[in-house]
Amino acid sequence: MAAAVSAxxxxxxxxxxxxxxxxxxxxxxxxxxxxxxxxxxxxNNLQFRLDERTAHSSLDLFKKDxxxxxxxxxxxxxxxxxxxxxxxxxxxxxGDGKISSGRHYWEVTVKKSQEFRVGVAEAQMSREDxxxxxxxxxxxxxxxxxxxxxxxxxxxxxxxxxxxxxVGILVDYEAGLLMxxxxxxxxxxxxxxxxxxxPLCPAFGLWDGELLTHSGLEEPEGLK
Numbered sequence: 001m002a003a004a005v006s007a008x009x010x011x012x013x014x015x016x017x018x019x020x021x022x023x024x025x026x027x028x029x030x031x032x033x034x035x036x037x038x039x040x041x042x043x044n045n046l047q048f049r050l051d052e053r054t055a056h057s058s059l060d061l062f063k064k065d066x067x068x069x070x071x072x073x074x075x076x077x078x079x080x081x082x083x084x085x086x087x088x089x090x091x092x093x094x095g096d097g098k099i100s101s102g103r104h105y106w107e108v109t110v111k112k113s114q115e116f117r118v119g120v121a122e123a124q125m126s127r128e129d130x131x132x133x134x135x136x137x138x139x140x141x142x143x144x145x146x147x148x149x150x151x152x153x154x155x156x157x158x159x160x161x162x163x164x165x166x167v168g169i170l171v172d173y174e175a176g177l178l179m180x181x182x183x184x185x186x187x188x189x190x191x192x193x194x195x196x197x198x199p200l201c202p203a204f205g206l207w208d209g210e211l212l213t214h215s216g217l218e219e220p221e222g223l224k
Contacts, residue, residue, distance in 0.1 A: 046104040047216035048097030048202055053085045054127075055093040059206060067212040068093055068204065070113070090130040095202030095213065098123055101173050105219040106202065107183055109166045110142075113209025117141040117150070119178055119192075120171055121203035131203045138192050139203065140169075140180045149180075149192050158190040170223060171200070179223070186220040 049065040057080045060069045070091060080086065087093070099120070108118050119139030121131050132139040132150035139150050140158065147158035158180065168181030170188070178192040204211060 045216050045218065046097050046099060046106065046202075048095035048106075048213070050204070050213065051085075051094050051096040051201075053081075053083060054087060056087040056089075056091045058091050059093050061093070063212065066215075067210060068206055069210040070206045070208050072208075084127065087127050089128065090205065091207050092131055092203065092205045094121065094123075095204075095215070097202060097215070099171060099173055099200040103170070103172045103219065105168060105170045105181075105217055107166055107168045107181075107214040107217060108204075109212040109214065111165065111210050111212075113142075113206060113211065114145070115141075115143045115207040116209070116211060117203075117205035118167070118169055118211075119203055120169075120200040122198045123201045124198065125203075131205050136198075137203060138178045138194050139205070140167075140178075140190065140192075141205070147180075147190075149190055151192065151194065160189055168220070169202070170219060173200070181220070181223065183220070186223060188223055 050061050050068055052061055052065065055061060055068070058071055060071055061067065062069060110116055117131055117139040118141075119131065119137065121137035125136040126134065129137070131137040132141060133153045135152055137151060141148050141150055142163060145163070147160045148155040149158055150156070164182070164184070166183050168183045168186065170179040170181055171177070173196050176194045176196055178194065180189045181187070182189050202213070
């Protein structure tokens with residue numbers, strides 16, 4: 001897979017909801033100052049749940065909001081509470097934890113999915129964008145039986161044999177690093193380098209199957 005892909009092909013890989021029919025320039029939006037994350041951690045044991053207020057109408061949260069299932073039909077968007085925090089065009093949901101310093105680790109179990117993204121995004125990221133397509137989000141994704149790292153709408157192949165059911169995500173805020181972790185070894189598979197300047201949230205995109213988060217974990221020993 002090339003480092004950058006055409007806009008037409010990326011429309012699918014970016015995971016846009018099937019009901020969306022056009023691509024237009026995205027502007028950042030100003031979200032309410034009253035955003036209310038239940039967990040803000042500066043240690044290594046970030047614990048979070050998925051924030052229903054941000055979830056696209058095709059995503060159904062379960063297991064006390066630690067898991068999410070993609071439903072193709074989903075809910076009628078008009079029946080979902082209207083608020084500026086919700087993703088309405090992309091099948092994305094944020095975690096309710098906020099990261100502004102430190103080193104943090106969590107794991108994700110993915111079942112029956114052939115297209116998903118896991119990573120971080122700025123808490124104030126525009127809800128008009130999909131994670132990985134702007135300068136405010138950094139993700140690792142799986143699509144077309146291949147792994148990739150993505151930010152700024154550019155995709156870089158990640159060499160990984162097979163598709164593990166469970167992977168780890170390690171964030172080092174000060175160092176500007178997002179790492180994909182093989183939980184079996186454990187070892188770092190790939191590292192995305194960034195300059196984090198604003199509070200981050202765990203971020204997830206899902207276009208089939210289900211995803212379960214495991215937070216509040218210690219970082220595995222031996223990771224650099």
